[in-house]
Amino acid sequence: MANIINLDRVSKGYGAAGQLLTDVSLGLDDDARIGIVGLNGAGKSTLLRMLAKSEEPDSGRVTHRRDLRVASLPQSLTLAGEATVRDVVLGTAWLPQSMGAEHEWAGDAGVRTILDGLGMGYLGLDTPVGPMSGGERRRVALAALLVRESDLLILDEPTNHLDVAGVDWLAKHLLTRRGALLVVTHDRWFLDAVCTMTWEVVDEQVHTYEGGYAAWILARAERQRVAASIEARRQNLLRKEIAWLRRGPPARTSKPKFRIDAANELIADVPPVRDQVSLQRLATTRLGKQVYDLETIELKAGPKPIFQDLTWQVGPGDRIAILGANGAGKTTLLRLLAGITEPAGGRLVTGSTVRPAFLSQELKELPGHLRLLEAVEEVAKRVKLGDRELSAGQLAEVFGFTDKRIWTPVSDLSGGERRRLQMLRLLATEPNVLLLDEPTNDLDTDTLASLEDLLDSWPGTMVVASHDRYLVERVTDKVFGMFGDGRLVHLPGGIDEYLARVTTPGAPGVPAKVSAGSSPAASGLSTGELRQAKKDLARLERQMEKLSDREARINESLAEHGSDYDKLVELEAQLKAVQQEKAETEEAWLELAEQVSES
Incomplete structure (x- = not known):
């Protein structure tokens, strides 16, 4: 290993956004594979730009190894409309001259392999980029980076505009690079x-963790547990000090003055509260027995046929994922269910109690001329949240918008904030059917976890079109695939079966052999048993969360009743029982998880 980049006490801030990074010192090795996570607006993209030396820090120093070759894909890019795929991928129409042209690749099948992997196999090298969509342009730019060798590859949201198969291909390609x-x-x-390491950008600092996302979540949870334990002890001590202060005017001696100073220090030592998003379940309208019945449906997107003779049923409580390549027609299907698009033939019957909410990709329905609070009040001024009734301002706060942000014009919100506002407005209408088109776009990992927690307990019907494998496997029970053959195919094997079909030669509608490593039978579980095992895993996870909450509440009670011996004995017995049940539940989860992972 050799060091290629160093950040020495780097700080960076902007007038409107405020300070993002303060005195950050980091080193990057030549074989590092690092994922960067953090809330929207925390400074992740700013950190990447400084590492690439495309932006200078306000203070501190960024040093590169001599002759370091850096290839960077930013979040936004501009390609000349008259340029062709050949100019961008093989020339220097987008990349700086220092990256060099790769004309020797022109006859190499490697270029076609990369374009195919990114879902761009239908493009010729002489295709102009001007008429392309933003997603197509971004994939062409990504291909330009992948055909070249570099010492450091920097990718800002590379999976945007890639379907499930494209994300799978890119992961495998990067592992060999x-x-x-x-x-x-x-x-x-x-x-x-x-990734083998994770950097978390939070509170103007960058914390490093070994491992990928799962390892980071576990490490962060442990850090928060330790912090919560310290805070609980501090709060208990604070209660005692305040109780002492309330006993009466302290005598003018050194001892009472010391106690007053100690209490003031405890109060002043409260750490700042991080802006956490808590998406709680809103009220839903009662859903009847019938949701959607599609009978011999013919559906088109303009002149392009999507479905021919489709018969399909969506029932109450169904949790369905729709997979397919970009352009397969997933959005058109959701728009049909939402009542926005009419079928070209056949019959769609919608239940009389169905109250759908459609989350689109484009965010066009957001009123950019209004302020955030006004945009919420436009939908509902008061809403039910559990057993509470909240004003529009209180609801915005539940969704992570502070007092300062609620008066921000919608047009000035970040992409993640606009997405969160869009979800807030939809849920405020009290729907019983959610139709979600790429709901995870632009959301940071903390908001995604909160959104999944909300969807996990959603009592209505849900149909999700998403390329986010993590979301699909957590919140849906049924998976259907669209392969461009005019049919909607049920996939009992989920995403693994979908990937096996799209990577197996032959007609995608025909059941393909699943590789031995992903076959349910390989672990001795039938398809039905595997599906049930995944549901049991989710149930056990929810049970462990509830037991952890009970354990925390009992520990709080122990701190409150420190002088009540009988109560302490009772609470200790309860705590022991909860910890025993939690250990048994974790053991059951581990055994079941091993069976599922082998499938």
Whole structure:
């Protein structure tokens, strides 16, 4: 290992956004594979730009090894409209001259392999980029980086605009690539598949963790547990000091003055509260027995046929994922269910009690001319949240918008904030059917976890079109695939079966052989048993969360009743029982998880 980049006491801030990084010191080795996570606006992209030396810090120093070759994919890029795929991928129409042209690649099948892997196999090298969509342009730019050798590859949201198969291909390709890798992405599965270290950008600092997303979550949870334990002890001591102060005017001696100073220090030592997002379940309208019945449906997107003779049923409580390549028609199907698009033929019957909410990709329905609070009040001024009734301002606070942000114009919000506002407005209508088109776009990992927690307990019906493998496997029970053959195919094997079908030669609608490593039978579980095992895993996870909450509440009670011996004995017995049940539940979860992982 050799060091290639160093950050020495680097600080960076902007007028409107405030201070993002303060006195950050980091080193990067030549074989590092690092995922960068953090809340939207924490400074992840700023950190990448400084590492690439495309932006200078306000103070501190960034040093590169001599002749270091850095290839960087930013979040936003501009390609000349008259340029062709050949100019971008093989020339220097986008990349700086220092990256060099790769004309020797022109006859190499490697270029076609990369374009195929990114879902761009239909493009010719002479195709102009001007008429392309933003997603296509971004994938062409990514291909330009992947065909070149570099010492450090920096990718900012590389999985945006890639389908499930594209994300899977990119992960495998990066694992075989030499050199260091820095990636910012909200795709948790991708982070686990590719990265061996995680940097968390939080509170103007960068914390480092060994391992990918799962390891980071565990390490952060342990850090928060320790911090909570310290805070609980501090609060208990604070209660005693305040009780002492309330006993009456302290005598003018050194001892009472010491006690007053100690109490003031405890009060002043309260750490700042981080802006955590808590998406809690809103009220839903009662859902009847019938949701959607599609009978011999013919559906088109403009002149392009999507479905022919589709018969399909969506029932109450169904949790369905729709997978397919970009352009397969997933959005068109959701728009049909939402009542926005009419079928070209056949019959769609919607239940009389169905109250759908459609989350689109484009965010066009957000009123950019209004302020955030006004945008919420436009939908509902008061809403039910559990057993509470909240005003629009209180609801915005539940969704992580502070008092300062609620008066921000919608047009000035970040992409993640606009996405969160869009979800807030939808849920405020009290729907009983959620139709979600790429709901994880632009959301940071903490907001994603909160969103998944909300969807996990959603009492209505849910149909999700998503390339986010982590989300699909957590919150849905049924998976259907769209392979461009006019049919909607049920996939009992989930995403593994989908990937096996799209990578197996032959007609995608025909059941393909699943590789031995991903076959349910390989672990002795049938398809039905595997599906049930995954549901049992989710149930056990929820049970462990509840037991952890009970354990925390009992520990709080122990601190409160420190002088009540009888109460302490009772609480200790309860704590022991909860810890025993938690250990048994964890053991059951581990055994079941091993069976599922082998499948």
